[in-house]
Amino acid sequence: MPELPEVETLCRQLNAILPGEKVLAVEILDPRLGEGEGERLIGRKIAAVYRRGKSIRIEIGKRDRLSDMSPETDRGKVKKIRMDKGFTAELHLRMTGRLFWQTDATSLPPYTRLVMTFSAGKLLLIDPRRFATFHARSRGAALPPLANPLEGLPARRLGEIAGMRRLPVKHFLMDQRIVAGIGNIYACEILHHACVDPRRPSGSLAANEWRKVEKAAAVILPRAVACRGTTVSDWRDLFGISGENQKHLKVYLRDGETCRRCGGKIGYMKLSGRGTWFCPACQK
DNA sequence: TATAATGTTAGACT
DNA sequence: AAGTCTAACATTAT
Secondary structure, X not given: OOOHHHXXXXXXXXXXXXXXXXXXXXXXXXXXXXXXXXXXXXXXXXXXXXXXXOEEEEEEEEEOOHHHOOOOOOHHHHHHHHHOOOEEXXXXXXXXXXXXXXXXXXXXXXXXXXXXXXXXXXXXXXXXOOOOEEEEEEOOOOXXXXXXXXXXXXXXXXXXXXXXXXXXXXXXXXXOOOOOOOOHHHHHHHHHHOOOOOOOEHHHXXXXXXXXXXXXXXXXXXXXXXXXXXXXXXXXOOOOOOOOXXXXXXXXXXXXXXXXXXXXXXXXXXXXXXXXXXXXXXOO
């Protein structure tokens, strides 16, 4: 469920809480998430949290001085432990993953799959469908940055990449290798704002149409971040609070209702296997 | 009971 | 070879 604005919301909220916090425990409750992945994070401090596309990357630093001062350890060993570069815990929420910051001693909510304990609280991964992924990797070379639609989607680049491709433009915008972070809701909304029919072959868009797509993304995505995401079913932010962006939806889930721009009737169809809402009257 | 769900990807098919 | 399409993953809610 979470797309760029939702993941961005979580990252910002995590960044206000986690840096400097030490990982006290990691419990993996769903074996699909990998067995010993969490062990090596224990005793380390969070440096910062970043978003890359729809992934949440928690940068975790070197082991804290006190925690590796086991008495009588030979110095070589201690040194070795502290020489590493730290880890990155990478979370991808896929369809139904959520993060929740729990600060009271209540029991874990249903479908909790992972618990990361800090002194200030517990970070829970809740995921009914169990598609979410979690990996703790030692920090290596920085990954190449993905095109970040929050920093703008240059129309020219989009046109170049689209070339002569016949892939529907909606599918094109959702290709994470091209544009990192747009999913089904925002692809529908961006194309409606840009007045472009989602079925159009991506290679058929004229330069001015890509410019409209660029502008649409620049309106829709930052507003969705400011609204802390779109709650149409189960999306909640880190503190369990619904987003507000559903108020701004023009087509998504509005099947049969009236287009607020032209008065036409919002249509629904399956495109590339995904539900697609659009206004046939004003999206050409 | 059948269907769809805010994501990704392996494998099949052009 | 490269582009495109489909099914599969696991589970709930309607």
